[in-house]
Amino acid sequence: MVRELGFLHATLAATGYPASSVHAIIEIGNRQALTAVELVELLGLEKSSVSRMVRKLVEAGEIEEIAHEEDARSKKLQLSTQGKRTLQSIDSFATKQVAAAMAHLTREQWQTASEGIANYAAALQAHRLDTQPPATVELGIARGYRPGVIARVVQMHADYYARYFSFGQPFESLVAADMANLMGRLHNPRNEVWVALDDQRMVGSIAIDGEGEGGEAVLRFFILDDSARGKGAGKRLLAEAMKFCDEWGFCATRLWTFQGLDAARKLYEDFGFRLEREQEGQQWGEWVTEQCFVRPGPAVAKT
Template sequence: MDFVDSPAQSRDATILELRDFSRKLVRELGFMRSTLADSDLAPSAVHAVLEIGMRPGVNARDLAQTLRLDKSNTSRQIARMEADGLVERRTSPDDARSSELHLTAQGQALRRRIDRFATEQVSSALRRLLPADQQALLRSLALYADALAQDNGAKPSAAAPGGPLIEEGYRPGCIGDIASLHARFYAAHWHFGAFFEQRVATELAAFAGALPAAGKALWLGVENGRTLASLAIDGDPHTGVAHLRWFIVDDGLRGSGMGRELMTRAMDFVDEQGFQETWLWTFKGLDAARHLYESFGFALREEAEGAQWGATVTEQRFSRIKPKPGR
């Protein structure tokens, strides 16, 4: 009997079958449930635990890219896992303003439990396949996963096509977001506590409540309704002196240019308003921030130990004198 090759299946039919198989895989692996892999975590958080465990020291931005999540979603996941004692942030040895993510002992225990669950799930399924079919499955899935990754990597994110937008002025929720950004960062790096968070929230609320006002402005980096970066100018037109305050950028936006863009807008503002001097407080050790300030003309004017924020640190006062015309 002659062998006759059957006609190739149409591309449309192949697409429909792959979509059907993909939906079935999602259901059978448990991704439709609110929790995954014998844990109390959502599927995205389970994947975050696994990625951090496999890549100790990964930063929030790279984690977001790996998981195909937007930065604000990733930040919320990390904050929840920190609160649950699963993840901790450590200062990057290369940049004191950047954080590396590591699993805690509790997070490592959860990762091992997830691994056991997944291994048993896959092992049970593979027992139903012949060895040759198992290898064919591996090759096919590898090809399909690589094709998806190449296609997704070539496309901009639909969730945030242009990244966070910079908005000027108060917007609902920004006070809590900014206070939270400050509290998490300075607790991790400088051991500040409730006193510091309360002070940031109280003073920022009073400032925002007075807007709009002469010589004062607030800029926010906003993505999906959340504030992920901020900077304010609190100026007094009568003295010609402005105070740069509440400058912070979420870890997921480090290296994105957000900080420099906020500084550019702020310096344009103080020059347009005619302020002769702009000053700020920071702490010794924040080298990346210092380089940014100095690139905009700020210089260190004084340095001393202080505890006005609830913990003893080496405080530094920087100021920028408005360039004179023609110089």
């Protein structure tokens, strides 16, 4: 990443400035104004190095010093008109650079990359400051209907698939109708729903429709809120659903998804699902390569 992003070069982001100066322009611009002391803390550099850098950027017309409203002995640094144009150029360059790289990833991989980089950055900062990152609290798993579950499951689906796959109203309406239908059939003990809970907020879901054709179960409404990803909630939800299917002795469990959801596919396959067929379709409102995965029931799997 250091090589590909250009940090080994003498200048960065097509500016003519080294990486430390580019970072200083970004931090000052994002925060409107900073003192030199605050800039030292943000950049993690020696005070003398920051002083020299600030002097050069002032001389170059990128930043200007203004009076500190609370301390007459101190000054604040803010971007000049030229500096604001430089920041716009840096942002434009970075956006194009990242977008070009991300074009080689699936939409689900975009999210994985974003979350991974953010988590690693937070860990590096915690190590540098010798602090402990916040402890990860295990999410709760609850079984059965609870007030608001229909709306919340629909919202999580609509938000995620609109953001990463541009699904719109037809998809949201389909999920809402299907979810309401299944919740209306929970009196049949072969049907069930589970949710992941952060305190009392629903941040994940999965459901089993046990009224599939030929004695099969259908796995449905498997979704996680962004805040629940990376905490093991997806694996735990799927484990609960598969335990339920095995206890009822369904001859198989079937699910429909589409190509590109690589992380979910890996999890399905870890639980014994195998791709049965693919076909082009638009049941979700957009043309995708639909995939049908099947997991044999315990009796079938033994034969």
